[in-house]
Amino acid sequence: MKIKRIAPADFECRYMTAVPPVFKTRDTPLQIFDIRETAAFISLPTPLYRPDYNFIVHLTKGTASQQVDAAVKHISPHDVLFVKNGNVTALLETSDDVEGYVVIFEDSTLRHLLSKEKLVRLFSAGTVIPLPDEASHWLTPLFMLLAREIYQPAPDLEICYSLFQAALLKIIAADKGQHKSVNRSSEITFAFKELVYKHHVEERSVAFYVDKLAVSVNYLNRCVQQTLGTAPKEWINKVNIQHSQLLLQDFTKDIAAVAFELNYEDPGYFGRLFKKITRLTPSEYRASLMQSLS
Template sequence: MNIVMKTETIEDFYKIKFDRLPGDLNRETGHFNVFRLEDCHGPNALPVNYSRRDFYKISLIRGKNRYHYADKSVEISGSTLMFFNPNIPYTWESLSDDKTGFFCIFSKSFFTEKIRGGLGDLPMYTPGGNPAYKLDPLQDEHVSAIFLKMLDEISSDYTFKMDLIRNYVTELTHFALKSRPTETLYHHPDAKTRITAVFTELLERQFPIERPGQRLTMRSAKDYAEQLAVHVNHLNRAIKESTGKTTTHLIAERLTAEAKVLLKHTNWNISEIAYSLGFEDPAHFNNFFKKHTLLTPSSFRNSQAA
C-alpha cells in the first residue's frame, strides 16, 4: 500500500470551489476570506478529499456530519465550531441534507506575530487535540454574529479591516477555549488506514533533500508517534495491519530511495549525504545502505557512473 497525499493549497481551494483566484491572494499581510457554507457546498459540490491543507480553517456547521481528523473521527449533530490547521490532514462527510453555516480560511502569515506563542500552541491546533466544540442555540447565535461581522467587513473599504477581522478570529478562538470540546469520538473502520496515510504524509514531507545543509529530523517510529500524539505501539500496529510492513521498514525504504537519488544525481560527498539523511556518523550510513542494497554508497555511485 503506497499512500501519498497532495497538500491542498489556497490556490487549489479557489480553483476547486470557484474556478478562479482572487486578486489579492498574494498580499504581504497574509490571506483571509470568509464564506457561507451553503454557497460552497451545494448539491453538485465535489467531495472534500482527505488531505493536508497549507492554510487554517474555522467552520461553524449545522446538521449531522462526520469529521475525520488524523487517525480520529468525530460525529456531530446540531451546531459545531471546528478548527483545522495545516499540519493534520482532514475531511468531512455530511450525514444529513440541512447543511448551513459559515467558514473562514487564512494563511499562517495572516497571524504572524499577532498571537503569543503562535497558532500551533493553541489547544485546538496541537497534534492530538480535539478540534470540535458543540454549540447550544445561544452559542450558535453568538458565533454566527461574529461570522456575519467578518462577511460585512471583508467587503468593506475600511483601511484597517484586516486588523478588525483578526480580532474577530481571535474572539472565535477564545470563545471556543472557554467552552468544552466535543467528546463524541469513535474509532472509524478506516482509522488504521487513516493513521497510515498521515504517517506517510509526514514521511514524504521531509523529501526531497535539496541541499547539503537540509537535514532529516524524523528517522524513527517514535519520532513519528510523538508528532502524531499516539503511542508508538498503536502506530506500529496500524501501519503493519494496513501495509503488511513495519514502520521501521517503511522509513528505511524511503531513506534508501532518497540516498540512491543523492548518490546518483549530486556530487555531494558521502559525509554530506549521511548528514542530510540524519546519520551522525558516515560509517553508520555506510552500514545502513549496505544492509538495504548489498552495496556500499561508494560502490553504488560508481556503478551508476559506469
C-alpha cells in the same frame, strides 16, 4: 495514494464542480466562506488532502462528516471543527440543510492574535468542540460581520483580525476541557506534538526530538506523560500508525509497500506494532474498510 498539499485557491479548482459568485478566495492570511452558499458545489467525498493552512468549521444547522487523519468526525449544530495545518483531511458528506461558516487562516495569523498560553489551549483542544448554544449563537453574527468586511474591495485587516480574535477567544473560553492552566509541561508537549506531526516518517527516535527541544530525555518523558498520559515513543508510534491507516486506504498498495513507505524495514514488525495500537492487523483493518465501503 498521493496525498496532495492544498493551498486555499487549489480547493475550488480540484474539489468543486463550479465556483459560485460568493466563493472568492482572497490573497489574505484570513478568509471566510458561507457554507450555505458553497456546500452544493463541492464534489463529495473529496480525496484526502493535506491543507497548508488551518481551518475551523462552525455549523449552525445540519450535519457534516469530516475525516481528520485516521478518524471520522461527525459535526452537529453548535459544533466547531478545528483542522490544523498538516493534518490529513477529507470532507465526506454534508446534509442538504447544512449552514454555518468555514474560516481558514495561516499559522502566522494565530501567532499574531493569541498569546502562547491561548495558542497552546487552542491546539490542545479536541478536533470537535461542542459549544453551548449561547456561545454558538454569539459566533454567528460575528462571522457575518467578518465575511462582510473581508469581501469589501479594500478590507481592513485589523478589523478582520479583531473579529476573528474575539471568535477564537470565545471558542477557547467555551471549551470546558481547556480551563486547566497552561504550564511549561504543556508548552513542551505542544512543541513535541508539532515536531512529531512534521517529522514522524523520517525520525522515530526520541533522541531526535529531545535534541530539537533542547531538553533532557527524562524531562520530555515527564512532560508528555503528564499531558498526554503516554510516553513520547508511544506517541510517535501512534502518529506513524495513524498515517499508515491513511495509506492503507489505497487498495493498490500491498501492506509491505505501506511499511516501507513509512521507513519500517521489517513489515512483520510494522504489522505487530499496528495491531498493538489499533487491535487489528493491517489486513483486518483493510478488510474492515472494504466492508464499510460495500
